[in-house]
Amino acid sequence: MQEMLRVEDLWVSVDERQILKGVNLSINYGEVLVLFGPNGAGKTSFIMTLMGFPKYVVEQGRIYFKGEDITNKDVYERAQLGMGVSFQRPPTVRGVTLRKIIEIISDGRINKEGFVEYAERLNLSGHLDRGLNDGFSGGEIKRSELLQLMVQRPDMVLIDEPESGVDLENITLVGEAINMLLGKDKVKDPKRSAIIITHTGYILDYVNADKGYIIFEGKLICGGDPRDILSEIKRHGYRGCAECR
Amino acid sequence: MSISKIYLSDIRVRAERVKDKKAAIGPDIDLSRYSEHIERGRIENLEGLSRQAKEAAVMAGIDVKEEVRSGSYIQVDHSVVYERINKAYEGKLEIMSTTEALSKYDWLEEYYWRVIPVDQDKYTAQAELNMTHGYFIRVFPHQKPEYPVQACLLVAGNYISQNVHNIIIVEEGAELQVITGCTLAKRDAEGVHIGISEFFVKKGGKLFFTMIHSWADNFHVRPRTGAIVEEDGAFFSNYVLLKPVKSLQMFPAAYLKGDRSSAKFNTILYGLKDSYIDVGSRIVLEGEDTRGESTARAIAADESVIYSRGDLIAKTRGYCLAHLDCRGILFSNKAKIYAIPQLVSDGAIKAELSHEASIGPIAEEQVEYLMSRGISREDAVSVITSGFLNLDIPFIPEFLDRNIKEVIKATAKEAL
Numbered sequence: 001m002q003e004m005l006r007v008e009d010l011w012v013s014v015d016e017r018q019i020l021k022g023v024n025l026s027i028n029y030g031e032v033l034v035l036f037g038p039n040g041a042g043k044t045s046f047i048m049t050l051m052g053f054p055k056y057v058v059e060q061g062r063i064y065f066k067g068e069d070i071t072n073k074d075v076y077e078r079a080q081l082g083m084g085v086s087f088q089r090p091p092t093v094r095g096v097t098l099r100k101i102i103e104i105i106s107d108g109r110i111n112k113e114g115f116v117e118y119a120e121r122l123n124l125s126g127h128l129d130r131g132l133n134d135g136f137s138g139g140e141i142k143r144s145e146l147l148q149l150m151v152q153r154p155d156m157v158l159i160d161e162p163e164s165g166v167d168l169e170n171i172t173l174v175g176e177a178i179n180m181l182l183g184k185d186k187v188k189d190p191k192r193s194a195i196i197i198t199h200t201g202y203i204l205d206y207v208n209a210d211k212g213y214i215i216f217e218g219k220l221i222c223g224g225d226p227r228d229i230l231s232e233i234k235r236h237g238y239r240g241c242a243e244c245r
Numbered sequence: 246m247s248i249s250k251i252y253l254s255d256i257r258v259r260a261e262r263v264k265d266k267k268a269a270i271g272p273d274i275d276l277s278r279y280s281e282h283i284e285r286g287r288i289e290n291l292e293g294l295s296r297q298a299k300e301a302a303v304m305a306g307i308d309v310k311e312e313v314r315s316g317s318y319i320q321v322d323h324s325v326v327y328e329r330i331n332k333a334y335e336g337k338l339e340i341m342s343t344t345e346a347l348s349k350y351d352w353l354e355e356y357y358w359r360v361i362p363v364d365q366d367k368y369t370a371q372a373e374l375n376m377t378h379g380y381f382i383r384v385f386p387h388q389k390p391e392y393p394v395q396a397c398l399l400v401a402g403n404y405i406s407q408n409v410h411n412i413i414i415v416e417e418g419a420e421l422q423v424i425t426g427c428t429l430a431k432r433d434a435e436g437v438h439i440g441i442s443e444f445f446v447k448k449g450g451k452l453f454f455t456m457i458h459s460w461a462d463n464f465h466v467r468p469r470t471g472a473i474v475e476e477d478g479a480f481f482s483n484y485v486l487l488k489p490v491k492s493l494q495m496f497p498a499a500y501l502k503g504d505r506s507s508a509k510f511n512t513i514l515y516g517l518k519d520s521y522i523d524v525g526s527r528i529v530l531e532g533e534d535t536r537g538e539s540t541a542r543a544i545a546a547d548e549s550v551i552y553s554r555g556d557l558i559a560k561t562r563g564y565c566l567a568h569l570d571c572r573g574i575l576f577s578n579k580a581k582i583y584a585i586p587q588l589v590s591d592g593a594i595k596a597e598l599s600h601e602a603s604i605g606p607i608a609e610e611q612v613e614y615l616m617s618r619g620i621s622r623e624d625a626v627s628v629i630t631s632g633f634l635n636l637d638i639p640f641i642p643e644f645l646d647r648n649i650k651e652v653i654k655a656t657a658k659e660a661l
């Protein structure tokens with residue numbers, strides 16, 4: 001299997017604070033990875049660094065995507081190369097509707113009916129003409145993020161806590177959306193990869209993940225089967241997991 | 246029967262007295278420079294306008310086909326060249342020049358110069374002493390034409406002062422939408438436009454008024470606008486400026502006289518080149534349970550200067566509520582924005598007045614967010630900026646969208 005993403009000895013700081021301290025990771029085409037970790041461990045920082053947001057300063061190490069060194073590429077270039085992120089807390093863009101953004105993202109690649117249908121599936125048709133994230137509830141934000149990604153169709157999706165704030169009614173929708181994003185609803189397109197951050201692990205009931213890691217004290221630890229990791233965390237807590245490695 | 250001679254001579258005397266009185270704010274204009282008088286012939290339909298004039302009218306929001314309009318009034322320089330009411334709306338409203346209305350209706354004495362004082366400054370004086378028409382639009386009681394009336398005040402000549410006096414009367418329970426486009430046929434024209442606008446919204450009436458200004462580098466503009474709103478009436482005012490102007494100063498006011506009346510101002514200002522723009526909105530809450538809302542968005546590019554003012558003045562003993570929202574973005578380090586919100590409670594112990602004012606760049610966080618969706622920085626800035634300016638003005642959304650996009654495209658690069 002071919003490698004899609006490779007992270008080598010990644011050290012990252014935010015506002016002069018060291019967050020990541022030597023992360024190594026490799027993800028193959030079609031692989032889905034789950035990241036666990038306590039609050040403040042640096043999960044969000046990690047995927048924001050992968051996407052290239054300038055606030056996250058790479059002090060050391062390299063990131064390769066599809067064989068290319070992207071460490072110094074900006075957010076737009078990385079998106080062009082096929083990366084996309086579902087934000088944990090995206091900013092509000094007042095006056096710009098969700099519909100408008102989707103139209104721009106789709107740039108003719110997918111027709112109007114196409115995204116209106118996605119929006120309906122995600123229970124968001126009523127939100128298309130509202131300002132982006134303007135007054136959206138936690139769950140609506142998640143679904144709107146996924147809707148935008150469904151139109152963007154990145155090869156590598158970085159999804160930050162898709163289940164947080166989503167009620168039980170909608171969690172199946174979120175799961176389905178992620179599966180669609182990964183092309184799991186089709187046999188033809190299995191090459192998409194993902195990193196899914198989960199705090200609770202609920203999303204594992206809906207999405208098949210291949211591998212899991214815990215992010216702890218700036219490093220990735222305890223690589224293995226995600227369900228096993230989850231039950232270990234439930235039994236011993238994050239610290240316990242960190243100690244048994 | 247025409248308006249009384251005594252009233253007319255009285256206002257003339259008052260106007261004469263302030264012929265040289267400078268305005269309280271804004272740069273002073275030497276009106277003697279603009280003394281040409283230019284008359285134009287009538288046209289059969291809007292296709293009859295010269296190509297330049299037609300293009301200018303379209304740029305100012307005028308629908309040349311008149312399909313989604315209930316009527317039209319077109320003035321070029323010092324002549325009324327066209328007035329028409331669409332068949333379906335005959336008997337529901339009337340449109341004519343104010344000059345004609347003054348000779349026809351003696352009761353206009355109760356409206357003419359009753360909101361704006363004729364002796365306010367040299368510009369009001371000029372409008373009275375050298376009046377060159379303006380429109381009179383009246384919608385009859387309980388009539389609600391579904392499409393707007395459009396009025397175009399166009400300047401085609403050089404060195405003229407176009408001095409119009411507009412009057413809109415919305416009778417009891419009626420609703421009217423008016424789109425006024427003020428513009429120039431020649432982009433290099435030198436001159437001045439003085440527009441007196443007096444609006445009357447009667448009991449339970451609604452007036453949706455949209456004004457689009459499309460001027461140029463050497464043109465001065467001094468509108469003087471006031472609206473009186475009776476009980477349960479509502480006044481909505483939208484103002485859009487997306488082209489350069491030599492100097493523009495106006496401070497339209499809504500007087501909420503009747504209980505439960507309301508006013509809402511939306512103002513979009515785009516400062517280009519060395520434009521001097523001083524635009525405010527004033528809401529005077531006199532009746533009980535009155536509401537006011539004022540939203541202004543200003544972008545200053547190039548070497549422009551923008552004063553964005555807003556006054557909320559409460560005078561009622563009863564409850565009233567008003568909010569002012571005034572935001573600005575600077576696109577150039579040679580531009581300047583003054584945001585000047587003011588709240589006044591004059592013995593209005595129950596009044597709730599509030600404002601938020603801010604000047605700052607587009608949030609980098611928003612730009613990066615859109616970039617992560619595969620949108621270039623330039624496009625992201627453009628879409629966020631149009632979102633900032635988009636105040637949801639009915640009937641001209643595509644017009645606005647297109648024009649806003651164009652100016653942003655031309656100026657946003659500097660901001661990047």
Ligand SMILES: Nc1ncnc2c1ncn2[C@@H]1O[C@H](COP(=O)(O)OP(=O)(O)O)[C@@H](O)[C@H]1O
Nearest residue numbers: 014015019037038039040041042043044045046
């Ligand atoms: N803008 C910021 N300024 C300072 N510290 C930050 C900022 N963003 C995140 N952090 C800190 O970085 C650490 C990692 O945060 P984050 O990546 O959001 O963790 P997680 O997603 O695992 O909860 C936390 O200690 C957090 O407080």
Ligand SMILES: [Mg+2]
Nearest residue numbers: 043044045088
């Ligand atoms: Mg997080």
